[in-house]
């Protein structure tokens with residue numbers, strides 16, 4: 244096997260970037276003997292040159308000018324691990340325009356500018372690979388683009404955010420308050436630089452858009468994805484779900500409904516018998532349903548330096564091999580699709596309502612559900628006085644009809660506050 248030396252320019256040396264350099268260093272000789280490729284990180288761009296970077300090879304050029312890394316003729320391939328839309332977009336564009344393959348873990352960038360960047364990579368005949376952008380260390384993108392290329396995929400449902408899954412697991416298993424669990428997730432390197440992206444559901448929504456592009460060839464961007472997060476989920480909601488034999492999970496749902504595609508992110512109560520409900524900690528899992536394959540599930544660490552670096556390294560080896568073989572793997576042209584309008588889906592719901600604890604209140608609240616033709620599966624009262632909560636699980640109802648009932652409930656004088664409203668899914 245002939246040997247070829249590929250020089251890598253790395254943009255970003257944070258949680259993932261530094262893990263990538265360490266992983267590559269430890270695997271260098273194995274990669275060389277398996278592929279004939281000598282992979283060397285020659286240049287690294289960071290924002291703060293004064294930060295201590297213990298262990299970094301002194302021969303690597305460190306700069307705070309990422310464009311110089313792209314322009315440098317001694318850089319063959321670019322790995323973007325800075326995150327954020329700008330300047331990442333301009334740097335990735337500049338690298339592709341110089342016919343340099345790009346590997347990125349940046350879901351925000353791809354969910355906003357993916358269509359344009361994939362087209363540019365295609366025009367330049369170079370790779371733009373992004374395994375690490377969805378579900379961290381799980382090789383989901385490769386499975387969708389290669390193994391399932393001919394599969395009539397019907398539905399993909401996944402836990403694709405490690406931070407929120409970690410928070411929900413800590414709340415459920417250890418009774419940890421939400422804010423403390425979020426701080427832990429940040430310390431462990433799971434969260435985005437602004438963790439609002441995680442807890443609001445936006446990070447998972449970016450991943451849902453990318454999954455829709457890859458699995459359905461759909462021209463879907465972050466703006467098209469309806470998303471809800473976990474900021475309003477309380478310890479009481481998690482405890483109720485647990486008593487009801489369920490776990491609360493933040494789900495990305497990408498699903499065909501006739502000619503329409505549903506692309507949404509929302510928290511849901513999942514019965515313990517559902518395989519996704521046992522996915523804890525920073526693990527992610529993605530459930531794929533196809534007409535031929537039936538069901539399959541991919542499981543692994545969805546966040547963290549090393550698991551994500553593993554996905555980045557796989558892409559780097561792929562792109563480096565393609566570069567030395569003068570080939571690349573393009574994305575298909577993305578097609579316009581009709582998205583399922585909000586409000587039309589049916590689901591059972593968990594509804595928590597803070598009420599005044601007085602005679603007749605339950606009947607008044609129940610009457611609103613009855614008049615809206617919403618049938619109740621179970622009801623529980625928690626607490627007393629001004630802290631009384633009524634917790635309902637409804638039978639299936641259209642989202643728009645439930646919203647109408649909720650607005651009526653919020654106008655009742657006996658209702659202090661509407662609490663959490665969460666979908667309840669079947670096993």
Ligand code: NDP
Pocket residue numbers: 254255256257258259260288289290291292294307309323324325326327330348349350351375376379432433434435436545546547548551
């Ligand atoms: P970090 O915040 O830990 O690291 C970002 C790195 O980029 C830092 O080295 C920073 O420099 C550098 N940087 C930021 N802005 C600039 C700039 N303008 N010019 C030069 N360098 C810059 O992020 P992560 O490693 O956590 O994430 C990187 C990417 O990977 C993101 O797109 C993220 O969404 C994605 N990702 C992250 C995962 C995770 O678990 N953390 C998992 C999957 C994907 P400095 O060191 O000086 O601050």
Ligand code: HSE
Pocket residue numbers: 376377378379403404405406407433434435441446545546547
């Ligand atoms: N912040 C992201 C998460 C990183 O928690 O899943 C992985 O994409």
